[in-house]
Amino acid sequence: MKSFEVNFDGLVGPTHNYGGLSFGNVASQSNSQQASNPKEAALQGLEKMKALMDMGFVQGVLAPQERPDVSALRRLGFSGSDAHVIQQAAKEAMPLLVASCSASSMWVANAATVSPSADTQDGRVHFTAANLNCKFHRSIEHPTTSRVLSAMFADQQHFAHHGALPAVAQFGDEGAANHTRFCRDYGEAGVEFFVFGRSAFDSRYPAPQKYPARQTLEASQAVARLHGLSEAGVVFAQQNPAVIDQGVFHNDVIAVGNGELLFHHQDAFLNTDQMLAELQAKLSARGGNFQSICVPRDQVAVEDAVRSYLFNSQLLSRADGSMLLIVPEECRANPRVWQYLQGLTAAGGPIREIKVFDLKQSMQNGGGPACLRLRVALKETELAAVNPGVIMTPALYDALTQWVNTHYRDALRESDLADPQLLLECRTALDELTQILKLGAVYPFQIN
Numbered sequence: 001m002k003s004f005e006v007n008f009d010g011l012v013g014p015t016h017n018y019g020g021l022s023f024g025n026v027a028s029q030s031n032s033q034q035a036s037n038p039k040e041a042a043l044q045g046l047e048k049m050k051a052l053m054d055m056g057f058v059q060g061v062l063a064p065q066e067r068p069d070v071s072a073l074r075r076l077g078f079s080g081s082d083a084h085v086i087q088q089a090a091k092e093a094m095p096l097l098v099a100s101c102s103a104s105s106m107w108v109a110n111a112a113t114v115s116p117s118a119d120t121q122d123g124r125v126h127f128t129a130a131n132l133n134c135k136f137h138r139s140i141e142h143p144t145t146s147r148v149l150s151a152m153f154a155d156q157q158h159f160a161h162h163g164a165l166p167a168v169a170q171f172g173d174e175g176a177a178n179h180t181r182f183c184r185d186y187g188e189a190g191v192e193f194f195v196f197g198r199s200a201f202d203s204r205y206p207a208p209q210k211y212p213a214r215q216t217l218e219a220s221q222a223v224a225r226l227h228g229l230s231e232a233g234v235v236f237a238q239q240n241p242a243v244i245d246q247g248v249f250h251n252d253v254i255a256v257g258n259g260e261l262l263f264h265h266q267d268a269f270l271n272t273d274q275m276l277a278e279l280q281a282k283l284s285a286r287g288g289n290f291q292s293i294c295v296p297r298d299q300v301a302v303e304d305a306v307r308s309y310l311f312n313s314q315l316l317s318r319a320d321g322s323m324l325l326i327v328p329e330e331c332r333a334n335p336r337v338w339q340y341l342q343g344l345t346a347a348g349g350p351i352r353e354i355k356v357f358d359l360k361q362s363m364q365n366g367g368g369p370a371c372l373r374l375r376v377a378l379k380e381t382e383l384a385a386v387n388p389g390v391i392m393t394p395a396l397y398d399a400l401t402q403w404v405n406t407h408y409r410d411a412l413r414e415s416d417l418a419d420p421q422l423l424l425e426c427r428t429a430l431d432e433l434t435q436i437l438k439l440g441a442v443y444p445f446q447i448n
């Protein structure tokens with residue numbers, strides 16, 4: 001049976017702004033307070049989705065969330081009408097209003113961890129929504145994420161959904177950004193690779209000193225258990241705490257994998273040789289031939305990787321078996337990274353082509369091409385069971401572009417977030433969106 005890796009990209013929400021909310025994420029911190037352009041952000045994302053569709057990949061779309069999240073503000077003690085809640089928060093606790101307005105759900109690599117059916121005990125595709133517990137503005141995403149994913153993958157014969165892990169730092173879970181799957185073919189059993197930043201319960205593991213490690217070993221282990229993965233099909237590895245302290249807040253800022261290939265920086269992991277040997281052995285037991293491309297630090301420093309987002313790229317398999325790397329414009333702007341990439345495609349290895357996309361609006365908050373997509377490997381029958389409303393087509397691309405042009409502002413500053421009109425605009429837009437994507441009622445304003 002045919003199988004596919006489907007990329008579901010997060011559609012940027014109407015409140016996209018630069019809130020400086022993510023300590024440890026260099027871009028988020030350094031662009032704080034700049035004016036954003038939500039319309040441009042959403043259109044840049046749609047361009048990438050269209051380009052992948054035009055290249056023949058199956059492309060999906062994941063809806064944004066209702067923001068400001070008034071109910072989150074109510075839980076923090078603000079009360080009265082929605083407009084009053086927003087205005088009080090603006091007056092008394094601007095950082096909380098900013099957090100409740102974040103469009104951070106666009107980075108759907110953090111929405112959930114997904115295990116394809118070939119890997120799971122019950123033969124279903126499993127999803128665990130990420131608790132995103134490290135940052136308040138992201139911790140409020142998972143309830144809606146769960147509803148949206150359930151509306152997209154509703155067929156219980158094929159899809160199983162798990163709620164987010166307990167909402168404590170010990171089970172900090174950032175979803176697929178710290179998870180990669182290696183396989184010979186998307187439809188065959190593969191090896192799922194979980195990368196954690198620290199252990200919550202075992203002090204023998206080192207931890208970063210300056211910035212938080214968002215993913216714990218215990219969270220990754222819990223997800224593997226929930227999904228019914230076997231020991232033979234799982235590898236756990238620790239991210240190098242030193243690179244977390246240099247701004248590598250998720251593993252997908254320093255490594256990307258696809259098929260049988262891991263593309264990573266020399267300093268990405270701890271105990272790299274042992275980890276590569278385990279991946280090699282486990283994939284080979286499943287008939288695969290594991291390969292890795294290590295980018296040496298003397299060609300690309302960690303700082304260049306963090307600035308350019310070289311590894312936050314999409315590594316895609318083309319029909320002829322060769323691979324294509326989708327990188328952000330910032331890679332072309334960095335001479336060392338660009339030179340490395342020229343050499344990489346000339347070397348005759350598996351990566352043959354580089355395609356560059358302008359995703360600046362998202363990049364300025366630390367979200368590159370890989371952050372913007374959630375990968376779901378599906379067999380043909382499973383793909384047929386996905387809600388067809390969320391699969392990209394030329395008509396859907398046109399409808400979404402028009403929808404963005406109708407509803408989105410082209411500038412948003414912190415002071416604009418205090419305007420209760422923004423909530424109404426967002427709700428009007430999202431109500432229409434759920435019809436375009438045929439999602440049913442998924443937002444708090446639609447179900448309460």
Ligand SMILES: NCCC[C@H](NC(=O)CCC(=O)O)C(=O)O
Binds near residue numbers: 017018029110366371
């Ligand atoms: N995978 C990329 C995630 C980027 C995201 N940035 C943010 O939330 C920044 C939001 C702001 O600062 O407005 C994060 O750090 O989790």
